[in-house]
Amino acid sequence: MPVGKDYSMSVSESELQATKPQPIADISVIRIEPSRSWLSVGLKELWAYRELLYFLVWRDVKVRYKQTVIGIGWTILQPLTTMVIFTMVFSNFAKIPSDGLPYPVFAYTALLPWNLFAGALNRCTISLVGSANLITKVYFPRLIVPASATISGIIDFAIAFVFLLVIMLWFHIVPTWGAIALPIFLFLTLITVLAVGLWLSALNVRYRDVGHAIPFLIQIWMFLSPVAYSVNLVPEKWRLLYSLNPMVGVIEGFRWALLGKESPDFKLIAVSTAVVVAILLGGLVYFKQIERTFADVV
């Protein structure tokens, strides 16, 4: 087994830091010491571990519906029942307007990103604690754990999305050119999950309260997002404050892209995006800072 023979021992500390996250490279130097800098996210290292990310996502998806009777049917059944109930309660009883669209489509289009968000955020929050057996036994960039929990939601989303096309066909709605922008909003949903999930998953390692609070939090969050109702119902003067919720931009974007509802307030989407980026950066810093204690605390 040829291991390089002349390692340069006169590498400066900054160079060591730079080469540190490269366990896959042929010759790598790993320096283990109490960490001082907490601002390096280690993108290079994440890239080196991309196969692990892929396999963790694959495992999540593979295992999720094992030993269930209707299996993958759950991915459709869930938004479908919610849609039916929403239609009954909000449209038939409460007579909430749906911007001139058939209410079921109106609701289902929002439930798509919402379910992706809620499911992924829930998994993301408990992901680190759930992977305690890995975290205490083997090294890898810990960011991969919440990241894989987030990404694994896409499969469910994709299946539920196909069903949306069926519903749209049923109501004779043709997707507009705006649908091209859909991946952007999908990406924004995932980034939102990751941004909030980084905070919550790291906090959950230390304080298990977070795990208990998350279903509750998600429920409240749903009512603060335009899932069952339209943004137009929110008074104009509260709009800006309202759009601090990143899911407002996402859901508006989905409705615009798919149903061709009047072009969305891009100001709202911009505010939502800015909020997400801020939470994400903060989350990354916090996560990296306490990442090194996970194995001792979890």
Place this chain on the structure above:
Amino acid sequence: MSNIVIRVENLSKQYKIGAAKHRHDTLRDHLADSFKSLFRRDGRRSSVSDPEDTIWALKGVSFEVKHGEAMGFVGHNGAGKSTLLKILSRITEPTAGFAEIYGRVSSLLEVGTGFHAELTGRENIYLSGVILGMKKAEINRKFDEIVSFAEIEKFIDTPVKRYSSGMYVRLAFAVAAHLETEILLVDEVLAVGDVEFQKKCLGKMGEVAKQGRTVLFVSHSMATVLNLCSRAILLRSGRLMYDGPAESTIKNHLAYHSSKIAQAFDNNPERSGNGVVRLVSARILNEINQATSHLVAGRPASFEFRYKNTTRERRGTNILFTIYNQLGVAVSCFDFSLSYGLVEQLGSGGGFTCHIPNLPLPIGQYYIVIKLEVNGEEADFVPHALVFNVDNSNFFKSGQTPQLRFCTSLIQHTWTQEREPELEPSVTRAQ
């Protein structure tokens, strides 16, 4: 200088321990504690840097490992062996000091890291392999080898939750054994599976070391360390006590037992038992009844134990002791009751002597553990009660005995040889 693959300097790790009142497992506790600290004069949180609440699991450990070395770590529970491996695996971070590792590292701190019960054997090979640091292409290449090493060909597409525990462990080890990194950190994962498979695992680990890869190995089993490692480090209470050839490190580790012998019967914190009957002394006698700690294999020896009885109505007493060799392996147990039943009368004191006509122990160092039982309960238990050496042998004609790693005790035996006549030159030619 150039062939050093691991350099550890002054590595220390501090843990906060116990002290339940300072643990912040729920947010409420944390908030309450932070709130309290507002009113404390120095305003610092009480849990930080309070020396009574912390423990140095590792303190100022330095060493270097050369390329291709097989290095063992020995020490008692809590000596810091596992903490050291965890730091080197980058699972946890040191509090002070640093370590540098040149090359790819993989760590095997348990069997079956990353296994998922719902997935099949095939799927788990990939999952676990990638988690341990293999590339998918690498696993593809080694897949068949892993499966045949684990001997589970037939069950490769069965979920591992249906596996027997033996199959599970075999598969898990097989994946780990096929890692190709230059540096392997291994923590006692070998102590699994049935005996046959253990042997296979040990063989594989030995192979790994011979291939010129660097192996760091933590184990309780002195015999395994001696088998696998050329060099070993002794840790005690987080400090490096000895660093040298495996054999001398193990001797050092066991010398620690001997240092405790002087106080085996007074103030021995490891001693336990209800104390209705107490041992007061133990000594070893040679064939001319002299007290000694040096014996000769193949010659008579006696072990004498004196006791004091504190009350009258004690019944059913038994005494037994076990001889351990310097690798910590139990050689044999000498149990009074197995030959003579329980003793009914003890008197106020007295002694038991165990006679061994021709000591069947290979040359080496030994220690004994004594236990006194009264009515089935442990009355006195003295670990490391005595240490003795077998220096010479009269057992075989040569005066030598096999090495300890191949032999725990000597058995009287004879050999015969039968010989067929030498081949005739003509016969050889005819063939």
